[in-house]
Each structure stands twice: as C-alpha cells, then as structure tokens.
Amino acid sequence: MKQVSSIADIRSEVAELKSQGKTIAFVPTMGALHAGHLSLIRLAKEKADEVVVSIYVNPVQFGPNEDFDSYPRQMEEDLRACKDEGVSVVFTPDDNIMYGAGKRYFSINIDELNEHMDGGSRPGFFEGIVLVVNKLFNIIEPDIAIFGQKDIQQFQILSRMVEEFNHDIELVAAPIARANDGLALSSRNAYLSDEERKIAPGLYRALQYVEKQIRDGVDEPGLLLKHQQDELEAKGFKNDYLNVFSMDDMQPVIKLKPGSTYILAGAAYLGKTRLIDNIILDL
Structure with a gap:
C-alpha cells in the first residue's frame, strides 16, 4: 500500500x-x-x-x-x-x-x-x-x-x-453498518458517554417502529412521528428532525403513496453527540 x-x-x-x-x-x-x-x-x-x-x-x-x-x-x-x-x-x-x-x-x-x-x-x-x-x-x-x-x-x-x-x-x-444493538456506526459515536451509548440505539428503534406502522397501512404518519419524537425526548434525546422525505428532492412528505420510495430519517442529540439514521421505504 x-x-x-x-x-x-x-x-x-x-x-x-x-x-x-x-x-x-x-x-x-x-x-x-x-x-x-x-x-x-x-x-x-x-x-x-x-x-x-x-x-x-x-x-x-x-x-x-x-x-x-x-x-x-x-x-x-x-x-x-x-x-x-x-x-x-x-x-x-x-x-x-x-x-x-x-x-x-x-x-x-x-x-x-x-x-x-x-x-x-x-x-x-x-x-x-x-x-x-x-x-x-x-x-x-x-x-x-x-x-x-x-x-x-x-x-x-x-x-x-x-x-x-x-x-x-x-x-x-x-448498507448501513450497525452495532449489535442496532446503533448506526459513526466516528462521532466516540463522543458518547457509557450511559448515552446505552440509550443511543433508541433512535433506530423509533425509526423501526414507524416503519412497521407504515408497512401495516399508515399513510399519513405525522402524528405517529410526533409521538416517537416525544418518546425520544423522554429518554434523553434532543430531537433535530424525524420525518419521511421524498427520495427525489429530499422534501418532507405528508401522505405516502403506494409504489413510491421514501426516506424515513431522524437526527437527534445525546449530550453533545449528534446521531443520524434512516430507513429506505420502498412501498
């Protein structure tokens, strides 16, 4: 080399x-x-x-x-x-x-x-x-x-x-590389304290929960997303965003349509560490 x-x-x-x-x-x-x-x-x-x-x-x-x-x-x-x-x-x-x-x-x-x-x-x-x-x-x-x-x-x-x-x-x-508990690997994960590291996979779990609800038929996930943001805040996260976005132009989407592809994405802070994650929704 x-x-x-x-x-x-x-x-x-x-x-x-x-x-x-x-x-x-x-x-x-x-x-x-x-x-x-x-x-x-x-x-x-x-x-x-x-x-x-x-x-x-x-x-x-x-x-x-x-x-x-x-x-x-x-x-x-x-x-x-x-x-x-x-x-x-x-x-x-x-x-x-x-x-x-x-x-x-x-x-x-x-x-x-x-x-x-x-x-x-x-x-x-x-x-x-x-x-x-x-x-x-x-x-x-x-x-x-x-x-x-x-x-x-x-x-x-x-x-x-x-x-x-x-x-x-x-x-x-x-594909996103993840730790055994689901946390997306990132260089900035080194900033997490031991306690924050235990909490950090919660962002991915929130995305997984929303994904399941959407695949089960929810096509206007606004209230669902707000509920997950509240849950994350209660666990110690400071939310930046949690939403569904168009794959083409990265704009927020209110109503999902079958046959389309979207990005379910979130970002949140734990202490000084900013975490991001996403799931591709191919409907």
Missing part, C-alpha cells in the same frame, strides 16, 4: 493502475475509520480491481460552532486498517493542497435538495461536501465511488452532482 499527499502523486499512482487496465474504486473518508468504513472498503474491493481511500478532515463542511477541532484523528491507526484491508493507495492531503493558500473565487450552491434533513440543520454543510468531493473526483477520476447509506442525503446530492457535472463515475450506496 502506498500513502501519498500531493495531487501530482495521487494522479500518478492512479494513472499507473489504469495503464495496467485496472478499474478504480474510491472511498472518501475523514478518517477515524471504524467497521462501517471498512465495510465500504470491502464493497469497493468487490466492485473494482483496486481501491483508493482518501483521509481528509474537510474544514469547509463544518459550521463555526461544530466539532472540526475536536473531530477524532488517528492517522496511524487508519493507515494500518487500510493496509490490512488491501487498499492500494491512500491519499492524505492537507488544507493547502486541497484548497490552496490564496483567496478562492468560486463556490458551489445547492437548490432545494439541502433545505431539510441535515442540510436544514447545518447551513453550508452540503456545499462543503460537494466542493471537496467534486475536487476529489477531478483529482482521482475513479470508475466507482462508494458511500454509506447512513448519509443518504449526501448520497442523493452527490448523485445529482455527478449527473449535472458530467462525472463519468458510478456511485454506490453501501
């Missing part, structure tokens, strides 16, 4: 692999790799000949009061995990390499797709993600890129970006 930090070097490594007729799967990460990330890498190995992983904590997707400075960083452990999983190249740029030292004159705006869910709660979040992923796609030019379903709004926005910016890249959404 090779670790490179410059754009010239990662392009050279990828070009060498492609000259051998190899296909490239790319897994972008912010490091602090856990079993969920490793599941993305394993899926990438199934989809392509070689796997490239990036490790970069992207500052422009963090708000002014978010956890950029305290975000977990463990480069040595991450590189060891990548090597153990058979990754070919790890790209580890710094801010100067990704964004340059001077003034930036261009930015990316997103319409509609980021009005709700995480985009509604974190202004500028998805603009920062689209900017860095667009850069990484231009630098690495993979055949396939692997993302996790846990960040379903991100996946849908990036899928639209790929279409509108004409990237010749196939995006693949990997």
Whole structure:
C-alpha cells in the first residue's frame, strides 16, 4: 500500500493502475475509520480491481460552532486498517493542497435538495461536501465511488452532482453498518458517554417502529412521528428532525403513496453527540 499527499502523486499512482487496465474504486473518508468504513472498503474491493481511500478532515463542511477541532484523528491507526484491508493507495492531503493558500473565487450552491434533513440543520454543510468531493473526483477520476447509506442525503446530492457535472463515475450506496444493538456506526459515536451509548440505539428503534406502522397501512404518519419524537425526548434525546422525505428532492412528505420510495430519517442529540439514521421505504 502506498500513502501519498500531493495531487501530482495521487494522479500518478492512479494513472499507473489504469495503464495496467485496472478499474478504480474510491472511498472518501475523514478518517477515524471504524467497521462501517471498512465495510465500504470491502464493497469497493468487490466492485473494482483496486481501491483508493482518501483521509481528509474537510474544514469547509463544518459550521463555526461544530466539532472540526475536536473531530477524532488517528492517522496511524487508519493507515494500518487500510493496509490490512488491501487498499492500494491512500491519499492524505492537507488544507493547502486541497484548497490552496490564496483567496478562492468560486463556490458551489445547492437548490432545494439541502433545505431539510441535515442540510436544514447545518447551513453550508452540503456545499462543503460537494466542493471537496467534486475536487476529489477531478483529482482521482475513479470508475466507482462508494458511500454509506447512513448519509443518504449526501448520497442523493452527490448523485445529482455527478449527473449535472458530467462525472463519468458510478456511485454506490453501501448498507448501513450497525452495532449489535442496532446503533448506526459513526466516528462521532466516540463522543458518547457509557450511559448515552446505552440509550443511543433508541433512535433506530423509533425509526423501526414507524416503519412497521407504515408497512401495516399508515399513510399519513405525522402524528405517529410526533409521538416517537416525544418518546425520544423522554429518554434523553434532543430531537433535530424525524420525518419521511421524498427520495427525489429530499422534501418532507405528508401522505405516502403506494409504489413510491421514501426516506424515513431522524437526527437527534445525546449530550453533545449528534446521531443520524434512516430507513429506505420502498412501498
């Protein structure tokens, strides 16, 4: 496995692999790799000949009061995990390499797709993600890129970006990796206290309960969702959102229609830790 930090070097490594007729799967990460990330890498190995992983904590997707400075960083452990999983190249740029030292004159705006869910709660979040992923796609030019379903709004926005910016890249959404008690794996789970960790799976259980009611015939789940929010609050969660959203435009949906696909998604805080989760409702 090779670790490179410059754009010239990662392009050279990828070009060498492609000259051998190899296909490239790319897994972008912010490091602090856990079993969920490793599941993305394993899926990438199934989809392509070689796997490239990036490790970069992207500052422009963090708000002014978010956890950029305290975000977990463990480069040595991450590189060891990548090597153990058979990754070919790890790209580890710094801010100067990704964004340059001077003034930036261009930015990316997103319409509609980021009005709700995480985009509604974190202004500028998805603009920062689209900017860095667009850069990484231009630098690495993979055949396939692997993302996790846990960040379903991100996946849908990036899928639209790929279409509108004409990237010749196939995006693949990997299933959510979960702990034995159902908690969606996340680097930020490290922030949970022991007591909060015991409570944390409650968000997924709330989503499962709503899913069951919908599949049993509830087509206007508003009151049901409100009841689950109240239950979560009583258990110690501070709700951000819990709702059903359109798969196409990420807008809240009041009445569900058979034959359609929706996203049942929630976000809530336990202490200082923000948890997100979702279930795809293919009706």
